[in-house]
Amino acid sequence: xxxxxxxxxxxxxxxxxxxxxxxxxxxxxxxxxxxxxxxxxxxxxxxxxxxxxxxxxxxxxxxxxxxxxxxxxxxxxxxxxxxxxxxxxxxxxxxxxxxxxxxxxxxxxxxxxxxxxxxxxxxxxxxxxxxxxxxxxxxxxxxxxxxxxxxxxxxxxxxxxxxxxxxxxxxxxxxxxxxxxxxxxxxxxxxxxxxxxxxxxxxxxxxxxxxxxxxxxxxxx
Numbered sequence: 001x002x003x004x005x006x007x008x009x010x011x012x013x014x015x016x017x018x019x020x021x022x023x024x025x026x027x028x029x030x031x032x033x034x035x036x037x038x039x040x041x042x043x044x045x046x047x048x049x050x051x052x053x054x055x056x057x058x059x060x061x062x063x064x065x066x067x068x069x070x071x072x073x074x075x076x077x078x079x080x081x082x083x084x085x086x087x088x089x090x091x092x093x094x095x096x097x098x099x100x101x102x103x104x105x106x107x108x109x110x111x112x113x114x115x116x117x118x119x120x121x122x123x124x125x126x127x128x129x130x131x132x133x134x135x136x137x138x139x140x141x142x143x144x145x146x147x148x149x150x151x152x153x154x155x156x157x158x159x160x161x162x163x164x165x166x167x168x169x170x171x172x173x174x175x176x177x178x179x180x181x182x183x184x185x186x187x188x189x190x191x192x193x194x195x196x197x198x199x200x201x202x203x204x205x206x207x208x209x210x211x212x213x214x215x216x217x218x219x220x221x
Contacts, residue, residue: 002039002105002193006032006085011107014083022081033068036085036105039198040064044089046203047101050210053091053217054100064089084109089206091217097123099182099216101206110193112150112202114209115183116216118158123220128164128177130219135173141215146208151184182216184209 009025009032022029041061048055066086072078083106090100099116119127131138142153158180163169167177176182186205192198 001196002198003031003035004194006035006105007107007190007194010083010085010105013081014107017079017081017083019080029068033085036087037061037065039105040087040103042199043087043101043103043202043206046199047089047206050203050207051091051101051213053098053214054089057091057093059089059093063093066094090213098220099213101209101213103202105193107190110188110190111185112188112205113183113185114206114213115154115181117181117183119181124180127182127216127219128167130215131176132167132171132173135176138173138176138215141211144208144211146204147184147212148208150186150205150208153184154179155181155183155185157181182212184212 005028009028012025012028013022044054044059044061044064048059064087066082066088068082068085070077070080070082072080085105087103088094088100089102090096091098097119099114101114102112104111104113116123116127141147154176156179160178160180162178163171163174164177167174171177192201195201
């Protein structure tokens with residue numbers, strides 16, 4: 001069960017995002033990091049149980065967690081630290097360009113999500129081809145009861161205004177072919193992430209995502 005002190009640390013970091021504050025809070029950071037890693041370890045176990053491709057990758061929990069330090073080289077925001085903890089679970093690990101599962105822990109902004117965010121042009125073309133080739137299967141997985149229990153369809157945040165090159169405007173798959181990302185997210189309140197049933201809730205959400213992840217990765221093969 002996640003500790004409230006972890007959210008308290010992240011709340012303080014968001015309000016005091018500086019190296020002096022962070023250095024003074026090293027013990028609190030270490031405790032929060034260990035708390036999140038324990039959750040990640042549980043989530044990885046449950047993802048491996050639901051997704052054979054992830055299970056075969058022999059991922060280590062530490063390798064799934066993103067660093068808290070921000071890369072500020074090309075950003076106008078020079079805050080040195082992220083104000084969230086994040087973890088990514090996918091076949092091949094973080095360096096592999098495969099679809100996967102994402103857990104974001106952030107006061108007031110936690111969520112569990114999955115899919116593939118802004119793939120490069122060849123990967124995007126391959127996924128569109130797979131959707132066009134097997135639209136009925138894609139629509140069935142999006143209508144699956146476990147997916148619909150946790151997710152309200154795919155995000156439309158990144159969508160082309162016109163059909164992608166090579167596809168007709170009358171194509172029945174066009175609503176999906178116009179997407180530039182293929183992701184679904186389920187928000188979690190602070191009360192949700194501190195609740196005793198967080199682990200089974202996350203496990204159920206990941207099971208709902210698994211058919212989508214499998215479909216996207218099949219298109220990338």
